[in-house]
Amino acid sequence: MSRSPLKNRIPGGVNGRRMLVIGFIDKCGTGLWATSIALYFTYVTGLGIAQVGLLVGMSGGVGIAGAPLAGRLADRFPVTRLLIGAQLLRAAALLALLTTDSYPLLVLYSAVGAVPDRATGVLTKLYAARVAGPERVRYQAINRTVSNLGWAFGGLGAAAALSVATTTAYQLLLIGNVLSYVLMAVLTLRCAEPAAPSRIAADSTTPAPSTKPASPWRDRTYLLFTATEAALGLHDTILQVALPLWIVHATDAPVGLAPMLLVLNSVLVVLFQVPLARFGATTDAARRLLLPLACLLVAGTLALTASALAGRGPAIAALVTAAVVLTFAEMIHTTASWELSLALAPYDAQGAYLGVHGLAAASQRFAGPLLLTAVISAGPLAWPLLGAGLVATCAGQHRLVRRRPGTPALSVAPTTVSEH
Structure with a gap:
């Protein structure tokens, strides 16, 4: 019997499809919790806006270590086993939040959970690169589409719980996310391990090169690229952290709008992420996307300013x-x-380079909440200033990124994947 057209369109074969299911479950659970995390700490544990921002920021600061650690380990150990460990640690740290209202302990448990959370992002991206090969951009787009379906389901569940807005409802959202991590760990056991470049070299009959793999810490271009990525990734913190707080503290819009906007975010990603992926399939094409990105970022910040300058209806529209x-x-x-993050990375050091690139997301999750709570406190006119800074960052990255001499736009070598 021939495979279905859908299966044939998904890079990575059976292992790619299995990881898509795991990503869907991950986002179902995370959608339950992430859409309400700021409100949980506000209404259940009684924290103020500054305390919430500091908690999220401090945990994000500790979580920065997760990205380079995961990248370094992934060049030496099976990615699937590292993923299982990260998923179980995320579950334990999140469950611990239910045991206390103490602010120091809440910060501690959040920080412990942030390390495997940041590590998971690097590990899943590296798994996709190894299992999908040159079709990595398409696979990542499909993965993100499936994941956002999970976000949509989780967000709808969060919206229902927030309509009740009781302590028990918030606690059930957290427990639902914990259970999703445990289920993911069980399913990851069935995913075959794609061979890492270091293991391919070790198993090859051809002698391995005598030179050590390139180090991203000595690669000035890659480090500067990562720094600009940290700033451009602020859209994530704006949508997940700043938007709910902005709705509560600066607009006349209803609180229940916050999770619905994240559901809208997920629906749009499901509809458009895969079609948009074809515009970034090469290094040059990805670089050209930075111009429309700058326009969108400044437009978004201007709309946030407008939301605080009018009544309930116009605020909702903005x-x-x-x-x-x-x-x-x-x-x-x-x-x-x-x-860009993979095209600029040498093949034999993908894990290490992606680990450093993961610092961008981890850093903005540390500094982002602190920066954005300061923006919220400063008032509506602070948003255009942030937008101008993001435009300047887009221009800087556009100038910085060049295809390296002799490096093709899609430079992932084929990988050998074993099947269970």
């Missing part, structure tokens, strides 16, 4: 506009980032 515009910015940025 917030929906901001969510839509920033979602397209998110899709364009992630498409460009997927290609």
